[in-house]
Amino acid sequence: MTEIAAARLKKRHAAEGRFRLYGRMAIIVALSFLVLLLGRIGIQGYSTFTTNTVSLPVYLDPARIDPADLEGSNFDYVVALSLLKRMGETEDEFGSASDDAMALVSRDLGFQILDKVKADATLIGKTVTITGPVKADADLYYKGELKRSTDEADRKLNDRQLDWLDRLKKSGAVTSGFNVAFFTNADSTEPEQAGILGAVIGSAMMLLVTALIAVPMGVMAAVWLEEFAPKNRWTDLIEVNINNLAAVPSIVYGLLGLAVFINWFGAPRGAAVTGGMVLALMALPTVIIATRSALKAVPPSIREAAWGVGASRTQTVFHHVLPQAMPGVMTGAILSLAHALGETAPLLMIGMIAFNPGLPEGFTSSASVLPVQVFIWENASERAFHERTAAAIVVLLVFMIAMNAAAVILRRRFERRW
Amino acid sequence: MVAPMTVQSPLIRTAAPHSHHPVSLEPSKIVVRDVSVFYGAKQALDSVSIDIPGKAVTAFIGPSGCGKSTFLRCINRMNDTIPGCRVEGAVEIDGEDVNDKAIDPVVLRAKVGMVFQKPNPFPKSIFENVAYGPRIHGISSSKSELEGIVEASLKKAGLWAEVSDRLGAPGTSLSGGQQQRLVIARAIAVNPEIILMDEPCSALDPIATARIEELIDDLRQQFCIVIVTHSMAQAARVSQRTAFFHMGRLIESGSTEEIFTNPRESRTQDYITGRIG
Numbered sequence: 001m002t003e004i005a006a007a008r009l010k011k012r013h014a015a016e017g018r019f020r021l022y023g024r025m026a027i028i029v030a031l032s033f034l035v036l037l038l039g040r041i042g043i044q045g046y047s048t049f050t051t052n053t054v055s056l057p058v059y060l061d062p063a064r065i066d067p068a069d070l071e072g073s074n075f076d077y078v079v080a081l082s083l084l085k086r087m088g089e090t091e092d093e094f095g096s097a098s099d100d101a102m103a104l105v106s107r108d109l110g111f112q113i114l115d116k117v118k119a120d121a122t123l124i125g126k127t128v129t130i131t132g133p134v135k136a137d138a139d140l141y142y143k144g145e146l147k148r149s150t151d152e153a154d155r156k157l158n159d160r161q162l163d164w165l166d167r168l169k170k171s172g173a174v175t176s177g178f179n180v181a182f183f184t185n186a187d188s189t190e191p192e193q194a195g196i197l198g199a200v201i202g203s204a205m206m207l208l209v210t211a212l213i214a215v216p217m218g219v220m221a222a223v224w225l226e227e228f229a230p231k232n233r234w235t236d237l238i239e240v241n242i243n244n245l246a247a248v249p250s251i252v253y254g255l256l257g258l259a260v261f262i263n264w265f266g267a268p269r270g271a272a273v274t275g276g277m278v279l280a281l282m283a284l285p286t287v288i289i290a291t292r293s294a295l296k297a298v299p300p301s302i303r304e305a306a307w308g309v310g311a312s313r314t315q316t317v318f319h320h321v322l323p324q325a326m327p328g329v330m331t332g333a334i335l336s337l338a339h340a341l342g343e344t345a346p347l348l349m350i351g352m353i354a355f356n357p358g359l360p361e362g363f364t365s366s367a368s369v370l371p372v373q374v375f376i377w378e379n380a381s382e383r384a385f386h387e388r389t390a391a392a393i394v395v396l397l398v399f400m401i402a403m404n405a406a407a408v409i410l411r412r413r414f415e416r417r418w
Numbered sequence: 419m420v421a422p423m424t425v426q427s428p429l430i431r432t433a434a435p436h437s438h439h440p441v442s443l444e445p446s447k448i449v450v451r452d453v454s455v456f457y458g459a460k461q462a463l464d465s466v467s468i469d470i471p472g473k474a475v476t477a478f479i480g481p482s483g484c485g486k487s488t489f490l491r492c493i494n495r496m497n498d499t500i501p502g503c504r505v506e507g508a509v510e511i512d513g514e515d516v517n518d519k520a521i522d523p524v525v526l527r528a529k530v531g532m533v534f535q536k537p538n539p540f541p542k543s544i545f546e547n548v549a550y551g552p553r554i555h556g557i558s559s560s561k562s563e564l565e566g567i568v569e570a571s572l573k574k575a576g577l578w579a580e581v582s583d584r585l586g587a588p589g590t591s592l593s594g595g596q597q598q599r600l601v602i603a604r605a606i607a608v609n610p611e612i613i614l615m616d617e618p619c620s621a622l623d624p625i626a627t628a629r630i631e632e633l634i635d636d637l638r639q640q641f642c643i644v645i646v647t648h649s650m651a652q653a654a655r656v657s658q659r660t661a662f663f664h665m666g667r668l669i670e671s672g673s674t675e676e677i678f679t680n681p682r683e684s685r686t687q688d689y690i691t692g693r694i695g
């Protein structure tokens with residue numbers, strides 16, 4: 001008898017031990033994937049957060065700059081010639097030397113000269129020192145991602161260009177530093193000048209629209225369903241459908257936005273307001289469900305107490321129940337907004353994939369958003385853009401972590417238990 | 419309309435009329451006639467009729483599930499808030515039917531305060547708990563007047579001495595007995611005429627219970643109090659009149675002394691002596 005009991009006990013312990021082991025293994029696997037993912041993104045993104053800039057004295061050759069037609073002058077060529085001179089080279093008859101030189105420094109230097117000369121025409125004929133980014137391929141070489149050991153035919157830069165880059169670096173003209181431009185520029189056709197700011201602002205604007213629509217509407221709908229609606233077949237039907245809507249694939253909302261908002265209401269294509277409306281539709285069921293469960297969690301005794309002293313239904317809800325449910329409502333709203341922030345597919349449907357070289361001008365003008373920016377860069381043919389992808393993902397993740405942190409903080413604040 | 423209590427309309431339909439007991443001449447505060455309550459298809463109360471006097475404590479006793487709380491909730495229309503609950507019959511306060519279309523339950527509930535089984539202060543400060551009722555009913559016109567009402571209500575509820583120095587503290591930080599007195603103060607603050615109490619002491623220890631009982635005895639001077647209790651001793655101590663419910667029916671009601679010493683119904687006798695319950 002006791003032996004059987006002991007054996008059973010042993011078996012039970014073994015089962016428990018096994019179960020714990022499985023649990024730990026699952027956690028370890030999940031965590032290692034997370035570390036792998038974040039590590040990879042972090043390492044890749046990190047290299048984008050530094051960049052190489054070059055300082056070059058540029059001789060503003062009056063023979064090549066037409067003061068009457070500054071916009072028509074080829075300043076890139078002027079910069080290239082100065083670079084060649086510094087390397088002790090001269091232009092050859094095919095212009096290939098200057099082509100090689102032009103492929104090393106960003107066109108940003110040429111634009112800087114244009115601005116300078118526009119402001120002060122007397123600079124023509126003098127030598128000015130210009131600082132700007134190196135071209136993305138040169139940057140990759142400095143970061144060791146483009147290697148000399150690769151066959152010359154297979155790399156973007158030839159041996160001569162690599163020699164020049166080495167010499168520039170040795171002479172101290174090239175310095176490595178924090179990539180400020182990445183955070184202050186919008187997208188660009190030149191990878192070294194492409195930045196994330198346009199997408200950050202676009203995402204923020206779009207989220208604002210989403211929040212302004214989805215949160216009040218979702219909370220009100222939930223309050224009505226939970227506190228006021230009669231419990232009958234119609235409200236049951238509504239409830240079931242809201243739960244179903246939360247599971248509808250997001251691309252369907254994109255199609256809906258395209259068909260209803262753009263083609264029917266004439267909402268602007270690819271604008272923050274349109275994207276915000278589509279994402280608001282998508283976030284609405286989640287906000288409603290989160291709010292309802294927060295309202296359900298408020299003890300009924302609070303409602304009875306309020307009714308007992310003669311508070312109306314509305315007063316009961318807005319003075320007691322909703323404030324009590326606020327932490328849950330806030331958390332639900334912010335998490336569904338964070339989810340909306342990372343949404344890509346529906347935005348592609350409504351034309352948010354356009355190339356936007358400037359910051360968004362307003363809610364109704366074309367804008368880029370973070371996840372779509374990631375998508376665009378990852379699809380770009382130039383390798384230098386791919387590096388930006390990881391950096392953009394890091395920014396997106398930071399954005400999300402900030403939102404989640406806000407949710408936690410708000411929850412703590414409202415939760416001040418009485 | 420139901421005529422004020424006269425001899426031809428018997429007090430208790432289910433029980434034999436009190437022929438030997440003289441009918442009080444003071445009109446009853448609450449007159450209930452033929453009240454039946456249904457939760458969906460289930461009948462919880464079966465044509466209850468009773469007269470409840472003002473400025474006295476009436477105790478409802480009876481076994482669990484007999485419909486005491488349900489009946490109490492008819493008086494301030496709290497049953498309205500329960501989905502599927504249907505009330506038939508007439509409940510009149512000072513001759514006015516509470517179920518009349520013209521009666522706003524919000525106003526009614528200010529007149530008929532309620533204290534629940536479990537203390538349920540709002541998750542707000544002690545001051546706010548008491549001030550909430552006067553505020554939503556627009557009873558006070560200034561801050562100092564409101565403070566006066568709060569102080570007076572807390573004093574009447576016998577809580578002032580214990581909380582006067584921490585009115586800003588959360589109501590839920592008080593002990594169970596203090597919370598229950600806070601809830602009574604909250605009910606008093608809106609100047610009710612009637613206070614309904616549903617087992618107000620069942621979650622309290624004997625000392626806190628004794629304090630509440632004292633308080634109920636004090637409040638009787640000003641309010642019509644109806645209390646549901648499972649404690650025979652409590653009913654005997656605090657009430658002047660007692661009504662015994664059994665399986666959705668009012669079996670008998672009368673002066674507390676009479677019910678406890680000389681009940682007419684055997685079921686009452688059985689319940690009081692602990693044979694059913």
Ligand SMILES: Nc1ncnc2c1ncn2[C@@H]1O[C@H](COP(=O)(O)OP(=O)(O)OP(=O)(O)O)[C@@H](O)[C@H]1O
Pocket residue numbers: 457460462480481482483484485486487488489500
């Ligand atoms: N919300 C409700 N929905 C359905 N049935 C209910 C509801 N509330 C009460 N009942 C039923 O009505 C009957 C009377 O309930 P009530 O709560 O009035 O009893 P009670 O006398 O107060 O009991 P107790 O002494 O246990 O509090 C019970 O049979 C109960 O099951």
Ligand SMILES: [Mg+2]
Pocket residue numbers: 486487488616
């Ligand atoms: Mg009860």
